[in-house]
Amino acid sequence: MRNLIISLFLLFSLTTEAQVKQLKGRVVDSASQAGIAYTNIGVEGTFYGTASDAQGFFELKVPEEFQKEQLFFSAVGYENQTFDIATLLQKDFVKIDLTEQTYDIENVDIAAQSRVLFRIIKSAASNIPQNFHQGPLGMKLYYQEELKTADGTQQKREAVIDFFDETAYRSPSITDAFKNRHYQFSEVKKDFESYSIASGTTGFDELIEMDIARLANSVLNAHLLNDFDLQLESISPFNGDSVWVISYKTRKTDLAHTGDYYATRLDGKIYISQNNYEILRNECVVESKHNNPHNRSLATKKNEQNQVSYHFTATYKPQAGKYSLNYLDCDKTFTDSKNKKITLSRKASVLDLSTSPTKQTGKDYFENEAYVENFWNSFKRPQ
Incomplete structure:
Protein backbone atom coordinates (compact mmCIF):
# COMPACT_ATOMS: atom_id res chain seq x y z
CA MET A 1 0.00 0.00 0.00
CA ARG A 2 2.82 2.39 0.93
CA ASN A 3 4.58 1.66 -2.39
CA LEU A 4 1.33 2.33 -4.26
CA ILE A 5 0.95 5.73 -2.56
CA ILE A 6 4.55 6.65 -3.43
CA SER A 7 4.03 5.56 -7.05
CA LEU A 8 0.86 7.61 -7.34
CA PHE A 9 2.63 10.64 -5.84
CA LEU A 10 5.50 10.35 -8.33
CA LEU A 11 3.05 9.91 -11.22
CA PHE A 12 1.14 13.03 -10.12
CA SER A 13 4.37 15.01 -9.84
CA LEU A 14 5.51 13.97 -13.32
CA THR A 15 2.09 14.78 -14.78
CA THR A 16 2.10 18.22 -13.13
CA GLU A 17 5.58 18.98 -14.45
CA ALA A 18 4.52 17.87 -17.94
CA GLN A 19 1.56 20.24 -17.87
CA VAL A 20 3.69 23.33 -17.23
CA LYS A 21 6.57 24.04 -19.59
CA GLN A 22 9.34 26.61 -19.19
CA LEU A 23 10.04 29.05 -22.01
CA LYS A 24 13.35 30.91 -21.88
CA GLY A 25 14.76 33.44 -24.30
CA ARG A 26 15.88 36.93 -25.12
CA VAL A 27 14.23 39.79 -27.01
CA VAL A 28 16.66 41.73 -29.20
CA ASP A 29 16.73 44.59 -31.69
CA SER A 30 16.76 42.98 -35.15
CA ALA A 31 19.38 45.44 -36.42
CA SER A 32 21.80 45.82 -33.52
CA GLN A 33 21.05 42.53 -31.71
CA ALA A 34 21.06 44.47 -28.43
CA GLY A 35 18.64 43.27 -25.77
CA ILE A 36 15.32 45.13 -25.55
CA ALA A 37 14.49 45.92 -21.94
CA TYR A 38 11.01 45.55 -20.44
CA THR A 39 9.32 43.95 -23.44
CA ASN A 40 5.77 42.94 -22.57
CA ILE A 41 5.23 39.25 -23.27
CA GLY A 42 1.79 37.70 -22.99
CA VAL A 43 -0.61 35.02 -24.20
CA GLU A 44 -2.84 36.55 -26.86
CA GLY A 45 -6.32 37.40 -25.55
CA THR A 46 -5.38 36.96 -21.88
CA PHE A 47 -3.63 38.86 -19.09
CA TYR A 48 -1.14 36.01 -18.53
CA GLY A 49 2.46 36.90 -19.23
CA THR A 50 5.72 38.46 -18.10
CA ALA A 51 8.29 41.07 -19.16
CA SER A 52 11.91 40.91 -20.22
CA ASP A 53 14.57 42.18 -17.84
CA ALA A 54 16.94 45.12 -18.38
CA GLN A 55 19.05 43.02 -20.80
CA GLY A 56 16.08 41.59 -22.70
CA PHE A 57 16.12 38.10 -21.12
CA PHE A 58 12.87 36.47 -20.01
CA GLU A 59 11.42 33.29 -18.55
CA LEU A 60 7.77 32.22 -18.72
CA LYS A 61 6.07 29.17 -17.25
CA VAL A 62 3.40 28.11 -19.75
CA PRO A 63 0.47 26.06 -18.36
CA GLU A 64 -0.93 23.34 -20.59
CA GLU A 65 -4.08 25.37 -21.35
CA PHE A 66 -1.98 28.03 -23.13
CA GLN A 67 0.47 25.80 -25.01
CA LYS A 68 -1.52 25.92 -28.27
CA GLU A 69 -2.12 29.68 -28.13
CA GLN A 70 -0.22 32.67 -29.51
CA LEU A 71 2.42 34.64 -27.60
CA PHE A 72 2.81 38.36 -28.33
CA PHE A 73 5.85 40.55 -27.80
CA SER A 74 5.29 44.29 -27.44
CA ALA A 75 7.93 46.94 -26.74
CA VAL A 76 7.72 50.70 -26.96
CA GLY A 77 9.26 51.87 -30.25
CA TYR A 78 9.07 48.42 -31.91
CA GLU A 79 6.58 46.56 -34.08
CA ASN A 80 4.53 43.91 -32.24
CA GLN A 81 5.33 40.26 -32.99
CA THR A 82 3.23 37.14 -32.39
CA PHE A 83 4.41 33.50 -32.38
CA ASP A 84 2.92 30.04 -31.89
CA ILE A 85 3.72 28.98 -28.33
CA ALA A 86 3.99 25.33 -29.38
CA THR A 87 6.75 26.25 -31.85
CA LEU A 88 8.66 28.31 -29.29
CA LEU A 89 8.51 25.50 -26.73
CA GLN A 90 10.36 23.18 -29.10
CA LYS A 91 13.58 25.16 -28.43
CA ASP A 92 15.63 25.28 -25.23
CA PHE A 93 16.26 29.00 -25.75
CA VAL A 94 14.54 31.36 -28.19
CA LYS A 95 15.74 34.63 -29.69
CA ILE A 96 12.97 37.08 -30.56
CA ASP A 97 13.93 39.77 -33.06
CA LEU A 98 11.85 42.96 -32.96
CA THR A 99 12.02 45.62 -35.65
CA GLU A 100 11.89 49.32 -34.90
CA GLN A 101 8.49 50.83 -35.66
CA THR A 102 8.48 52.74 -38.95
CA TYR A 103 5.71 54.42 -40.89
CA ASP A 104 5.23 54.75 -44.63
CA ILE A 105 4.97 58.55 -44.75
CA GLU A 106 4.61 58.63 -48.54
CA ASN A 107 1.38 56.65 -48.44
CA VAL A 108 -0.14 57.82 -45.15
CA ASP A 109 -1.52 61.24 -44.37
CA ILE A 110 0.12 61.59 -40.95
CA ALA A 111 -1.80 64.73 -40.06
CA ALA A 112 -5.13 63.07 -40.86
CA GLN A 113 -4.15 59.93 -38.95
CA SER A 114 -3.17 62.01 -35.92
Missing part, protein backbone atom coordinates in the same frame (compact mmCIF):
# COMPACT_ATOMS: atom_id res chain seq x y z
CA ARG A 115 -6.56 63.71 -35.87
CA VAL A 116 -8.29 60.32 -35.81
CA LEU A 117 -6.04 59.05 -33.03
CA PHE A 118 -6.64 62.22 -31.00
CA ARG A 119 -10.38 61.60 -31.24
CA ILE A 120 -9.97 57.96 -30.19
CA ILE A 121 -7.94 58.86 -27.09
CA LYS A 122 -10.28 61.75 -26.19
CA SER A 123 -13.27 59.39 -26.51
CA ALA A 124 -11.55 56.80 -24.32
CA ALA A 125 -10.85 59.44 -21.67
CA SER A 126 -14.36 60.90 -21.72
CA ASN A 127 -15.92 57.40 -21.55
CA ILE A 128 -14.03 56.37 -18.39
CA PRO A 129 -16.96 57.19 -16.02
CA GLN A 130 -19.30 55.06 -18.17
CA ASN A 131 -16.94 52.16 -18.83
CA PHE A 132 -15.33 51.88 -15.39
CA HIS A 133 -16.69 51.34 -11.88
CA GLN A 134 -17.97 54.36 -10.01
CA GLY A 135 -17.47 54.41 -6.27
CA PRO A 136 -17.42 53.33 -3.63
CA LEU A 137 -15.14 50.49 -4.65
CA GLY A 138 -13.09 48.12 -2.53
CA MET A 139 -10.24 45.89 -3.65
CA LYS A 140 -7.91 43.41 -2.01
CA LEU A 141 -4.50 43.41 -3.68
CA TYR A 142 -1.36 41.30 -3.55
CA TYR A 143 1.70 43.55 -3.52
CA GLN A 144 5.29 42.53 -4.16
CA GLU A 145 8.41 44.67 -3.96
CA GLU A 146 11.96 43.49 -4.73
CA LEU A 147 15.19 45.48 -4.50
CA LYS A 148 18.53 44.26 -5.83
CA THR A 149 21.92 45.96 -5.72
CA ALA A 150 24.96 45.46 -7.92
CA ASP A 151 26.86 43.81 -5.05
CA GLY A 152 24.21 41.07 -4.75
CA THR A 153 22.17 42.43 -1.84
CA GLN A 154 18.45 41.65 -2.14
CA GLN A 155 15.32 42.66 -0.24
CA LYS A 156 11.80 41.39 -0.80
CA ARG A 157 8.48 42.50 0.65
CA GLU A 158 5.13 40.80 0.03
CA ALA A 159 1.86 42.15 1.33
CA VAL A 160 -1.91 41.98 1.14
CA ILE A 161 -3.46 45.43 0.92
CA ASP A 162 -7.03 46.48 1.67
CA PHE A 163 -7.84 49.26 -0.78
CA PHE A 164 -10.82 51.65 -0.68
CA ASP A 165 -11.83 54.24 -3.29
CA GLU A 166 -14.76 56.50 -2.37
CA THR A 167 -15.48 57.74 -5.90
CA ALA A 168 -13.47 55.31 -8.08
CA TYR A 169 -13.68 56.23 -11.78
CA ARG A 170 -16.71 58.53 -11.43
CA SER A 171 -14.68 61.71 -11.85
CA PRO A 172 -11.08 60.66 -12.55
CA SER A 173 -8.35 63.18 -11.77
CA ILE A 174 -5.12 63.42 -9.78
CA THR A 175 -6.69 65.44 -6.96
CA ASP A 176 -9.78 63.23 -6.75
CA ALA A 177 -7.62 60.09 -6.59
CA PHE A 178 -5.39 61.51 -3.87
CA LYS A 179 -8.38 62.60 -1.79
CA ASN A 180 -10.54 59.51 -2.12
CA ARG A 181 -8.17 56.54 -2.33
CA HIS A 182 -7.15 54.91 0.96
CA TYR A 183 -5.27 51.72 1.73
CA GLN A 184 -3.93 49.65 4.61
CA PHE A 185 -1.42 46.81 4.75
CA SER A 186 -3.17 43.88 6.44
CA GLU A 187 -0.53 41.13 5.99
CA VAL A 188 3.20 41.49 5.38
CA LYS A 189 6.08 39.10 4.76
CA LYS A 190 9.62 40.44 4.21
CA ASP A 191 13.19 39.26 4.52
CA PHE A 192 14.56 42.43 6.12
CA GLU A 193 13.87 44.55 9.19
CA SER A 194 12.55 48.12 9.04
CA TYR A 195 14.83 50.14 11.27
CA SER A 196 14.23 53.47 9.54
CA ILE A 197 11.63 55.45 7.61
CA ALA A 198 13.45 54.64 4.38
CA SER A 199 13.29 50.86 4.91
CA GLY A 200 9.68 51.04 6.09
CA THR A 201 8.53 53.02 3.05
CA THR A 202 6.32 50.82 0.88
CA GLY A 203 6.33 52.71 -2.44
CA PHE A 204 2.78 51.55 -3.06
CA ASP A 205 1.47 55.09 -3.45
CA GLU A 206 3.82 55.75 -6.34
CA LEU A 207 2.72 52.53 -8.02
CA ILE A 208 -1.02 53.27 -7.89
CA GLU A 209 -0.37 56.69 -9.44
CA MET A 210 0.41 54.73 -12.61
CA ASP A 211 -3.30 53.85 -12.90
CA ILE A 212 -3.71 56.26 -15.82
CA ALA A 213 -7.48 55.68 -16.15
CA ARG A 214 -8.09 56.67 -12.51
CA LEU A 215 -5.95 59.81 -12.65
CA ALA A 216 -6.88 60.77 -16.25
CA ASN A 217 -3.45 62.34 -16.54
CA SER A 218 -0.66 62.45 -19.12
CA VAL A 219 -1.94 61.36 -22.55
CA LEU A 220 -5.52 60.99 -21.21
CA ASN A 221 -5.65 64.67 -20.23
CA ALA A 222 -7.44 66.52 -23.07
CA HIS A 223 -5.61 69.75 -22.20
CA LEU A 224 -2.21 68.06 -22.67
CA LEU A 225 -2.95 65.76 -25.59
CA ASN A 226 -1.80 68.24 -28.25
CA ASP A 227 1.74 67.97 -26.82
CA PHE A 228 1.94 64.27 -27.70
CA ASP A 229 2.96 62.67 -31.00
CA LEU A 230 0.62 59.76 -31.78
CA GLN A 231 1.00 56.80 -34.14
CA LEU A 232 -1.27 53.84 -34.82
CA GLU A 233 0.88 50.75 -34.29
CA SER A 234 -1.76 48.13 -35.04
CA ILE A 235 -5.37 47.05 -34.81
CA SER A 236 -5.23 43.72 -32.99
CA PRO A 237 -7.78 41.10 -31.93
CA PHE A 238 -8.34 40.76 -28.20
CA ASN A 239 -11.01 38.63 -26.43
CA GLY A 240 -13.26 38.66 -29.49
CA ASP A 241 -12.90 42.41 -29.97
CA SER A 242 -10.57 44.66 -31.96
CA VAL A 243 -8.14 46.94 -30.17
CA TRP A 244 -6.35 50.08 -31.29
CA VAL A 245 -2.71 50.02 -30.18
CA ILE A 246 -1.58 53.65 -30.18
CA SER A 247 1.97 54.72 -29.40
CA TYR A 248 2.57 58.15 -27.94
CA LYS A 249 5.54 60.35 -27.13
CA THR A 250 5.48 63.66 -25.32
CA ARG A 251 7.33 66.74 -26.57
CA LYS A 252 7.15 68.24 -23.08
CA THR A 253 8.66 66.28 -20.21
CA ASP A 254 7.38 68.33 -17.26
CA LEU A 255 5.50 66.96 -14.26
CA ALA A 256 2.06 67.43 -15.83
CA HIS A 257 2.89 65.41 -18.95
CA THR A 258 4.93 62.63 -17.32
CA GLY A 259 4.00 62.43 -13.64
CA ASP A 260 7.74 62.64 -12.95
CA TYR A 261 9.32 65.82 -11.56
CA TYR A 262 12.66 65.37 -13.37
CA ALA A 263 11.69 63.35 -16.46
CA THR A 264 13.64 63.71 -19.70
CA ARG A 265 11.68 61.20 -21.78
CA LEU A 266 8.28 59.50 -21.85
CA ASP A 267 7.20 57.04 -24.57
CA GLY A 268 4.18 54.80 -24.25
CA LYS A 269 1.53 52.60 -25.79
CA ILE A 270 -2.15 52.59 -24.93
CA TYR A 271 -4.57 49.81 -25.91
CA ILE A 272 -8.17 50.94 -26.52
CA SER A 273 -11.08 48.66 -27.37
CA GLN A 274 -13.08 49.46 -30.48
CA ASN A 275 -16.18 48.15 -28.70
CA ASN A 276 -16.84 51.19 -26.50
CA TYR A 277 -13.45 52.88 -26.17
CA GLU A 278 -12.55 50.89 -23.05
CA ILE A 279 -8.94 51.33 -21.93
CA LEU A 280 -7.42 47.84 -21.64
CA ARG A 281 -3.74 48.50 -21.13
CA ASN A 282 -1.15 51.27 -20.83
CA GLU A 283 2.60 50.83 -20.83
CA CYS A 284 5.28 53.47 -20.57
CA VAL A 285 9.05 53.95 -20.61
CA VAL A 286 10.36 56.93 -18.66
CA GLU A 287 13.84 58.32 -18.19
CA SER A 288 14.61 60.84 -15.48
CA LYS A 289 17.63 62.70 -14.11
CA HIS A 290 16.59 62.08 -10.50
CA ASN A 291 13.74 60.64 -8.45
CA ASN A 292 12.62 61.33 -4.94
CA PRO A 293 12.63 57.87 -3.28
CA HIS A 294 9.21 58.54 -1.74
CA ASN A 295 7.52 59.38 -5.03
CA ARG A 296 8.66 60.25 -8.54
CA SER A 297 6.29 63.25 -8.56
CA LEU A 298 8.12 65.00 -5.68
CA ALA A 299 11.09 67.36 -5.85
CA THR A 300 14.28 66.52 -3.99
CA LYS A 301 17.65 68.09 -3.20
CA LYS A 302 19.26 64.75 -2.38
CA ASN A 303 20.93 62.31 -4.76
CA GLU A 304 19.32 59.07 -3.64
CA GLN A 305 18.08 58.01 -7.10
CA ASN A 306 20.02 59.24 -10.15
CA GLN A 307 20.09 58.27 -13.84
CA VAL A 308 16.66 56.74 -13.46
CA SER A 309 15.01 54.55 -16.08
CA TYR A 310 11.78 52.65 -15.58
CA HIS A 311 8.99 50.84 -17.36
CA PHE A 312 5.47 50.53 -16.00
CA THR A 313 2.32 48.75 -17.10
CA ALA A 314 -1.31 49.02 -16.06
CA THR A 315 -3.97 46.55 -17.23
CA TYR A 316 -7.73 46.69 -16.85
CA LYS A 317 -10.50 44.12 -17.22
CA PRO A 318 -14.26 43.86 -16.62
CA GLN A 319 -15.17 42.79 -13.09
CA ALA A 320 -18.71 42.81 -11.68
CA GLY A 321 -20.09 44.36 -14.86
CA LYS A 322 -17.67 47.27 -15.31
CA TYR A 323 -13.98 47.75 -16.00
CA SER A 324 -11.48 48.37 -13.23
CA LEU A 325 -7.80 48.00 -12.47
CA ASN A 326 -6.44 44.47 -12.79
CA TYR A 327 -2.65 44.71 -12.54
CA LEU A 328 0.16 47.23 -12.07
CA ASP A 329 3.90 46.83 -12.30
CA CYS A 330 6.96 49.05 -12.41
CA ASP A 331 10.57 47.95 -13.03
CA LYS A 332 13.09 50.68 -12.26
CA THR A 333 16.87 51.00 -12.39
CA PHE A 334 18.92 53.85 -10.93
CA THR A 335 22.21 54.66 -9.23
CA ASP A 336 22.18 55.59 -5.56
CA SER A 337 24.17 58.27 -3.72
CA LYS A 338 27.18 55.92 -3.61
CA ASN A 339 26.97 55.35 -7.38
CA LYS A 340 25.74 51.76 -6.94
CA LYS A 341 23.28 50.44 -9.50
CA ILE A 342 19.92 49.47 -8.00
CA THR A 343 17.08 47.47 -9.54
CA LEU A 344 13.64 47.99 -7.97
CA SER A 345 10.53 46.05 -8.97
CA ARG A 346 6.99 46.68 -7.69
CA LYS A 347 3.88 44.76 -8.70
CA ALA A 348 0.24 44.70 -7.56
CA SER A 349 -2.50 42.25 -8.59
CA VAL A 350 -6.18 42.57 -7.73
CA LEU A 351 -7.31 39.51 -5.76
CA ASP A 352 -10.88 40.56 -5.03
CA LEU A 353 -13.26 43.41 -5.83
CA SER A 354 -16.31 44.68 -3.94
CA THR A 355 -18.87 47.28 -4.95
CA SER A 356 -20.17 47.42 -1.35
CA PRO A 357 -16.94 47.87 0.61
CA THR A 358 -16.37 48.88 4.20
CA LYS A 359 -15.20 52.46 4.30
CA GLN A 360 -11.66 53.13 5.46
CA THR A 361 -9.45 56.18 5.77
CA GLY A 362 -5.75 56.90 5.71
CA LYS A 363 -2.78 55.60 3.73
CA ASP A 364 -0.02 53.28 4.91
CA TYR A 365 3.00 55.06 3.46
CA PHE A 366 5.03 52.99 5.94
CA GLU A 367 4.25 49.51 7.19
CA ASN A 368 5.20 47.74 10.40
CA GLU A 369 2.84 44.76 10.30
CA ALA A 370 3.89 41.59 12.12
CA TYR A 371 4.59 38.46 10.10
CA VAL A 372 1.83 35.84 10.47
CA GLU A 373 3.26 32.47 9.48
CA ASN A 374 -0.06 30.60 9.25
CA PHE A 375 -1.46 33.14 6.81
CA TRP A 376 1.48 33.00 4.41
CA ASN A 377 1.73 29.21 4.58
CA SER A 378 -1.81 28.97 3.16
CA PHE A 379 -1.82 32.06 0.93
CA LYS A 380 -2.04 31.37 -2.82
CA ARG A 381 -0.11 33.96 -4.80
CA PRO A 382 -1.61 35.06 -8.13
CA GLN A 383 0.18 34.01 -11.30
